[in-house]
Amino acid sequence: xxxxxxxxxxxxxxxxxxxxxxxxxxxxxxxxxxxxxxxxxxxxxxxxxxxxxxxxxxxxxxxxxxxxxxxxxxxxxxxxxxxxxxxxxxxxxxxxxxxxxxxxxxxxxxxxxxxxxxxxxxxxxxxxxxxxxxxxxxxxxxxxxxxxxxxxxxxxxxxxxxxxxxxxxxxxxxxxxxxxxxxxxxxxxxxxxxxxxxxxxxxxxxxxxxxxxxxxxxxxxxxxxxxxxxxxxxxxxxxxxxxxxxxxxxxxxxxxxxxxxxxxxxxxxxxxxxxxxxxxxxxxxxxxxxxxxxxxxxxxxxxxxxxxx
Amino acid sequence: xxxxxxxxxxxxxxxxxxxxxxxxxxxxxxxxxxxxxxxxxxxxxxxxxxxxxxxxxxxxxxxxxxxxxxxxxxxxxxxxxxxxxxxxxxxxxxxxxxxxxxxxxxxxxxxxxxxxxxxxxxxxxxxxxxxxxxxxxxxxxxxxxxxxxxxxxxxxxxxxxxxxxxxxxxxxxxxxxxxxxxxxxxxxxxxxxxxxxxxxxxxxxxxxxxxxxxxxxxxxxxxxxxxxxxxxxxxxxxxxxxxxxxxxxxxxxxxxxxxxxxxxxxxxxxxxxxxxxxxxxxxxxxxxxxxxxxxxxxxxxxxxxxxxxxxxxxxxxxxxxxxxxxxxxxxxxxxxxxx
Numbered sequence: 001x002x003x004x005x006x007x008x009x010x011x012x013x014x015x016x017x018x019x020x021x022x023x024x025x026x027x028x029x030x031x032x033x034x035x036x037x038x039x040x041x042x043x044x045x046x047x048x049x050x051x052x053x054x055x056x057x058x059x060x061x062x063x064x065x066x067x068x069x070x071x072x073x074x075x076x077x078x079x080x081x082x083x084x085x086x087x088x089x090x091x092x093x094x095x096x097x098x099x100x101x102x103x104x105x106x107x108x109x110x111x112x113x114x115x116x117x118x119x120x121x122x123x124x125x126x127x128x129x130x131x132x133x134x135x136x137x138x139x140x141x142x143x144x145x146x147x148x149x150x151x152x153x154x155x156x157x158x159x160x161x162x163x164x165x166x167x168x169x170x171x172x173x174x175x176x177x178x179x180x181x182x183x184x185x186x187x188x189x190x191x192x193x194x195x196x197x198x199x200x201x202x203x204x205x206x207x208x209x210x211x212x213x214x215x216x217x218x219x220x221x222x223x224x225x226x227x228x229x230x231x232x233x234x235x236x237x238x239x240x241x242x243x244x245x246x247x248x249x250x251x252x253x254x255x256x257x258x259x260x261x262x263x264x265x266x267x268x269x270x271x272x273x274x275x276x277x278x279x280x281x282x283x284x285x286x287x288x289x290x291x292x293x294x295x296x297x298x299x300x301x302x303x304x305x306x307x308x309x
Numbered sequence: 310x311x312x313x314x315x316x317x318x319x320x321x322x323x324x325x326x327x328x329x330x331x332x333x334x335x336x337x338x339x340x341x342x343x344x345x346x347x348x349x350x351x352x353x354x355x356x357x358x359x360x361x362x363x364x365x366x367x368x369x370x371x372x373x374x375x376x377x378x379x380x381x382x383x384x385x386x387x388x389x390x391x392x393x394x395x396x397x398x399x400x401x402x403x404x405x406x407x408x409x410x411x412x413x414x415x416x417x418x419x420x421x422x423x424x425x426x427x428x429x430x431x432x433x434x435x436x437x438x439x440x441x442x443x444x445x446x447x448x449x450x451x452x453x454x455x456x457x458x459x460x461x462x463x464x465x466x467x468x469x470x471x472x473x474x475x476x477x478x479x480x481x482x483x484x485x486x487x488x489x490x491x492x493x494x495x496x497x498x499x500x501x502x503x504x505x506x507x508x509x510x511x512x513x514x515x516x517x518x519x520x521x522x523x524x525x526x527x528x529x530x531x532x533x534x535x536x537x538x539x540x541x542x543x544x545x546x547x548x549x550x551x552x553x554x555x556x557x558x559x560x561x562x563x564x565x566x567x568x569x570x571x572x573x574x575x576x577x578x579x580x581x582x583x584x585x586x587x588x589x590x591x592x593x594x595x596x597x598x599x600x601x602x603x604x605x606x607x608x609x610x611x612x613x614x615x616x617x618x619x620x621x622x623x624x625x626x627x628x629x630x631x632x633x634x635x636x637x638x639x640x641x642x643x644x645x646x647x648x
Contacts, residue, residue: 201411207366208406209426209477210399212392219425223416299416299461 005292012284017066019280020273024062027269034078034267052078065273074277075270079263085274089256093278095165096255099244102175104237107182112229114183115190116222122195130187137184142243146177146250163252174251178243182236189232193225200224227298234290238283312380313517314340314363314485319377321358324370330589332358334541335377340485345511345518347532347549349525349564353585355541356521360487362387363519364404365394381485400430403478407490409470413462419446419473420458426480445476450506468499472506479510486511487519492527504530525568529553534621537561540586540596542612547622556638557616557624560597565642579641595627603628603636 034052035045049055053064068075074085118130153173154162161170197203198221206220207213245257256275263271295301321333333355340346348356361367363379365386379386386397403426406412414422423445424438433441439458446454449472462470471491478486488507492500508531511518520532528535529549536546537560545558556562563581583600586592592599598608608627616629628636 201406201408202414204366205406205412205422205474205477206414206425208364208398208404209480210395210397210429211425212395215425220414220417224414227416297416299418300463 001295008288008291012288015284016277016280020066020069020277021062023273023276023280024065025058027272028058030267032267034269036267052076069277074274077263077271078268079266079271085270088259088271089274089278092254092256092259094255095253096244096248096257098171099174099178099248099253099255100237100240102171103178103182103240103243106175107179107236107240108186108233110179111183111186112190114187116194116217116225118187118191119194119198119225120217127191131191134184134187134191137180138188140180142177142181143246143250145180146173146247149173149177150250163250165251165253165255170251174247174253177247177250178240181243182240185232185236186229189229190225193228194221197221197225223297227294230290230294230297233293234287237286241279241282311342312339313342313382314338314519315378315380316359316363317378317380319359319362319379320375321355321362321367321372322375323372325589328589331591332372332541332588333362334588334591336538336541336543338536338543338546340517340519342484342517343511343515344534345520345532347520347522347528347535348538349522349528349535350538351523351564351585353588354538355588356538357489359538360404360489360519360521363485363487364398364402365389366398366404396430399426399483400481401483402485402487403481403483405471405474405478405486405488405491408494409467409474410494412474413470415462418459418461419465423458423473423477423480426477430481441480442476445480446473448510449473449476449479450502451476467495468502471495471499471503475503475506475510479514479516482514483516485517485519487521489521490523491520493522493524500527507531525553525564537564540591541588542596542625544595544597544626545622545624547619547624551619551622555618555622556642557618557622557629558597558626559601559603559628559636561624562638562642563600566639595625605633 033045034054035048040048046055053061056064065075072086074089076082076084077088080088114130114134118127121127150162150173153159160172162173164170203216203220206216211219244255245261247253248255248257249261256278259271260275262268263275316336316338319333319336320331323330323332336355336359338346338348338359348359350356358367358372362374363381363386367374374387377387381397381402386394389397413419420439420442423442424435427433427438427441428435431438442458443454446457451457451469451472457465462473465473471494475491491507492503495503504527507518510516518531520527522528532549534546534548535552536543537552537558538544539560545552545556545561547555552561553565556565560581566579567581569578581600586596586599592609594610594612595601595604595608598604601608605627613625613627613630615623615625617623618629627633
C-alpha cells in the first residue's frame with residue numbers, strides 16, 4: 001500500500017510538471033503582451049521586458065520558473081507593482097477554499113441523504129419529489145440559481161445579505177448555489193446505486209440473518225452503494241472549483257477566481273501560471289485522494305493494488 | 310415425529326403491471342423435526358416463493374401472502390410483526406442461498422458477516438462471537454479458520470463461499486434450515502462436498518431442512534421426503550422411495566424421465582414438451598394438463614383432489630380416479646424397475 005502511494009505521488013509530480021510546461025507554452029501563444037499601454041514608448045517596453053526577463057529564450061525562462069517553484073517562488077506579478085505571486089494568492093485563497101470546502105460538504109451530505117431516501121422510498125411521492133429536485137439541480141446552471149437567490153432571498157425578502165464576504169450569513173447563498181449541482185448529481189447517482197445494491201443477493205442474506213432494516217441499510221447497503229459514487233466525487237469537486245470562478249464574481253467574494261480571470265486578461269504571466277499550477281495541484285491531489293478512498297471502501301481494490309498480504 | 314413447520318393453504322401473489330401473478334396457489338406442507346423435505350419442480354413452479362414466504366422475505370410490494378397459515382412450532386409466522394419476525398429469521402429459521410458468488414457482502418469480512426447474527430440473536434460480545442465464528446468456520450470445513458475470518462469474500466473460492474453461507478445460516482443453531490438450490494451454482498465435485506457437509510451437519514445438529522432444488526440427484530442424496538411442485542401447487546408428495554420408484558403423477562414421470570442417465574438407452578435427452586402455465590392467468594383445471602400426454606377433458610375443467618396412496622404418498626391426478634383409464638408410467642423414468 002505504501003509503495004503504491006509513493007508510486008502515485010511520483011506520477012503526480014510528473015503530471016504536475018507536464019501541466020506546468022504546457023501552460024507555460026500556451027501562455028506564450030496568447031496574443032498581446034503585459035505591457036500594452038499606449039502611454040509606454042517602445043524603449044520603455046523593452047526596458048520592462050528586460051527587467052522581467054521576457055527577452056530571454058523561452059526555454060531559459062521556463063527553467064528559471066521551474067527553479068523558482070522548487071524554492072517556493074512563483075515570480076512577481078506584473079500588474080500589482082512587483083508583489084510576489086505567492087503572497088497575492090495566499091491573501092485571496094481563504095474565501096475560495098472555505099467556499100469550496102463548505103459546498104462540497106453540504107452538497108455531498110445532502111446528495112447522499114436525498115439519494116438514499118429516494119431509493120428506500122422508491123416509487124412514492126418522496127422519491128418523485130427528490131428526483132425532480134435533482135433534475136432541476138443538474139439542469140439549472142449555478143449562476144442562474146445564484147441570480148434567483150440574490151433576487152428573492154437577498155433583495156425581495158431581504159433574508160440574507162446579497163453579496164460580500166463578511167461573516168457566516170454571507171456564506172449561505174454562494175454555498176447553496178454551488179452545492180445544488182453537487183447535491184443533484186450525487187443524489188441521482190446514489191439513488192441508482194442504492195437500488196442496484198438493494199436488489200443484490202447479499203441484501204437478502206443480511207435480512208435472512210434477522211437484522212433490522214436499519215442495520216441492513218446502514219451496514220450492508222450504503223457502503224456498497226458508495227463505491228461508484230466516490231468515483232464521481234473527484235470530477236464533481238473539480239467542477240466546483242471552476243464554479244467558484246463565476247460564483248465568486250456574482251457574490252463579490254474576494255477569492256482567487258476574480259483575480260485569476262483578471263490576470264488572464266492583463267497577461268500577467270506569473271499570476272496565470274501561479275493560479276493554474278495551484279488549481280492543477282489541487283485537482284491532482286483530489287484525484288489521488290479519491291483513488292485512495294476507493295481502496296479504503298472497497299477491499300477488492302485495496303488488495304489488488306497493495307499486493308498479497 | 311412432531312411437526313416443526315406446517316404450511317396450510319398458502320397463497321402468495323405478486324401484483325405486477327400485467328395483473329396479479331398467483332405464484333403459489335394453495336400449498337399444504339409439513340416438515341417434521343430432524344427431517345429433510347425436498348421441494349422439486351422447474352423454474353417458476355413456486356418453490357422459491359414458498360420458502361421465501363416461510364422466511365418472511367417476500368418483497369412487499371409487489372408480493373403478498375394472500376391467505377393461509379405458516380405454523381412454526383404452533384405459532385403463525387404470517388401474523389408476526391416485522392420486529393418479531395426479525396427475531397425468528399436467522400435464529401429459528403435460516404436460509405442458504407443459491408449463488409455463493411453474490412450472496413456475501415463484498416465489502417465486509419467473512420467473520421463480521423457471520424458474527425452479525427450471533428451478536429443480534431445470542432447477545433454475544435464481540436470476542437465471544439469471534440470465537441464462535443472461528444469454530445463455525447472450522448465446522449463447515451474451512452482450513453485456517455482463525456486467519457480466514459479476517460478475509461473478504463473475494464479471497465474465497467465458490468465452494469468455500471458456500472461453506473461461509475452455510476456457516477452464517479447455522480450460526481444460531483436454527484431449528485429449520487431452508488436451502489434454496491444450495492449446489493446449483495457450484496461445479497460438480499464441489500456439489501458433492503457441500504451435500505456431504507449438509508448431511509453431516511444435519512446429523513450433528515438435528516436440524517430440519519427444506520431443500521429446494523430441480524436436481525433430482527441432490528434429492529436422492531439428501532432428502533427423506535419429496536414434494537413435487539408445478540404451477541404454484543404441490544401435485545405429488547411422498548417419501549423419496551415412493552416418489553422415485555412409484556411415482557403416480559405424469560409430471561413426476563416427466564421429471565424423472567428428463568434426468569440424464571449414464572446408461573440410458575436413448576441418445577437424446579428427454580424433455581417435457583411445452584412450457585409452464587402463465588400464473589397471471591392460471592388454468593382452471595390441472596396446471597399440467599396442457600403438457601400432459603394423458604390429459605382428459607376433466608383435467609382441463611377441474612383440479613383433481615389428492616388421492617392418498619399410502620400414509621405418506623399423495624398425488625393430485627385424475628388418472629388415479631377409479632373411472633380413469635389405466636396408464637402405466639413410461640419406462641424412461643429410469644430408476645423404477647430396478648426395485
